[in-house]
Amino acid sequence: MSDLIACPCCGFPTLRTLGAYETCKLCDWQDDGEGGGPVPLATARRNFQTHGSIHGAPGAGPARRDYAREELVDYALAVRRGGTRFDPAQFRRLLDAA
């Protein structure tokens, strides 16, 4: 059911088009198609794995960190860490709410 494309950084289906400077609602990665943003892709991936954002510190960066967003990040990190099975429908619900 996923009409969305996997984000090059967090790997979750969050982008409508690749290389269109779209910002991932989950990890804040801006997809310029080259990985040449302010945070190098490898660092961004590591940061996401650690605390759910591409930025160096938890809560840093311009993205809003409201409840819906936190729920989305918590779910993604649970999946990434192997504690939760990925459910595309549930992920999409959380993504749309964030």
Ligand SMILES: [Zn+2]
């Ligand atoms: Zn992402």
